[in-house]
Amino acid sequence: MRIRGELVAVVLAVDGATPLVLASGDPARLPSGPLASDQRSLQGSVREFAAEQAGRAIGYVEQLYTFADADRISETGERLDRIVSVSYLGLTGLDRGESQQGWWQPVYGLLPWEDLRAGPGEELITMRAALADWARGSLERQERVGYLMGEAGFPWRPELALQRYEVMWEAGLLAESRDRASAKRQADPGRPMLHDHRRILATGLSRLRSMLQYRPMVFEMVPETFTLGRLQEVVEALAGQPVHTQNFRRLIEQQHQLVEPTGEFDRSTGGRPARLYRYRRELVGERQHVGTKLPLSRPR
């Protein structure tokens, strides 16, 4: 058996209040590129083909996960190849309306149960019901579903997007599921994608949502100068959850050094003019990492 390698990119951006993912050639296909060519670094290669698809440079790129399990063996031709897909997450900004051109797809068209900004939507309610059905009779499944779907006293955790996708897949609720549940239960409210691209998207969304919590990621998805209101809108779009405005502002500001006011104002917001800020890129790498839960002592 030979192996075939490929690169797959999950490129995310936010236009207005809509999070978008870049597709390629087909709205149900993530951009991908060859792995075996003569690139110096995979990351650079991803940057290249993703930028070409997006029509603009990708600001931030990091490796996500490598998918290579047996399910992914292609049955195209003479021989069974094992496909090894190295996936990357990319972030970029968009001008308002820019998503009309190109292959940008609304993320929540693909994973509609992930958007809680206006409360639990009907898609989430559908999935909760279907999962409850699947879990019937198994306490372990019930616990797991409750934990992932934010029921039974568990809070909703945006960053569990991947695990939610996986439990739905297991339950046979998704169009991509190997063992599809009976028609009664199978009611995938999202648009499916080719192969396991929707799973890869969920992986990227999960990772981004996790990182939003402890690293300055949003700044990659916003223009050079921005208002705190806009920043919040982007975070809410990505997290799929509303954010407490005053506390969000406090969080950003108290990280003095993280942003600085430009001195100018944006008066187009509809209310009081909003101060414009600039992200201080000159900060050392991952510096704003918030750090430990371990009660470390000072090393002697």
Added chain:
Amino acid sequence: MRIRGELVAVVLAVDGATPLVLASGDPARLPSGPLASDQRSLQGSVREFAAEQAGRAIGYVEQLYTFADADRISETGERLDRIVSVSYLGLTGLDRGESQQGWWQPVYGLLPWEDLRAGPGEELITMRAALADWARGSLERQERVGYLMGEAGFPWRPELALQRYEVMWEAGLLAESRDRASAKRQADPGRPMLHDHRRILATGLSRLRSMLQYRPMVFEMVPETFTLGRLQEVVEALAGQPVHTQNFRRLIEQQHQLVEPTGEFDRSTGGRPARLYRYRRELVGERQHVGTKLPLSRPR
């Protein structure tokens, strides 16, 4: 150019107060296995060959990173192959003294500057000096070095082990560095490994140290029942840093549900007998994830 795939495992354990990594066939080589075979899942395959090397099952396994950059092209023979290495982190427990058999190598023999339990060691001091030398004249480098090495007001962050390895590599201070610095500066106090195996080890150590902060990982490296003192010893070994005993205890206990006392005591600790605890595995998956820094609002 063809690609060749392989699996590489970073299997970690703690014997006494010494963190260890599993080697294979050669103390400078991490265990590895083929990628292209007929395994159903890579993870399962890693479990298999790692367990064989370790002589015991590996409790926890997760994917780390996929290395595939141009530097890794092998020059062995006729054609240049690109080697794609999918690396995995594995955790397991050891009985006292068990590390004598098998290929267990002390982690801090390989990355000696990472152990701050007894204060900054001479190896760390050496590396700081060499890096200061490298950074001379560049404010940006100085900032970066200060941040990574815990100097100039920056705290020491255990989980930056990988970035430290990388800056040392860049500075030409390591035996593996492509552009080795002058003999004067090059004073790698650690034992090198083959290829980029030491980088992969650093990746695993970094990841484990990060996860220690917000997920119950230690329990994978400790017997069924354990004292809080032992748990702390393991954490300190892995973090390379002392931990405040009373607060550590509080942290573990306040996560009621995480552990429960067995009712028995260990009287071999030399002081007052220590209560034995058991980890409550029945908890849902990653449940003890501590959650958000974002000021989320309740979804309406």
Added chain:
DNA sequence: TGAGTAGATGCTCAGGTTGAGCATAACTGG
């Protein structure tokens, strides 16, 4: 032009979390 509406900002407050230590308890080895 004055009222009403809409964001943007300022501030407060109670409760929970963290970092540091002091104090005690319960064994082991002379």
Added chain:
DNA sequence: CCAGTTATGCTCAACCTGAGCATCTACTCA
């Protein structure tokens, strides 16, 4: 019984977080 060692209990102050109330400064419309 005394000194040394590890395990536990508790306290306190500084900070951090989640929720809200109160203003401010434009804009829109009658």
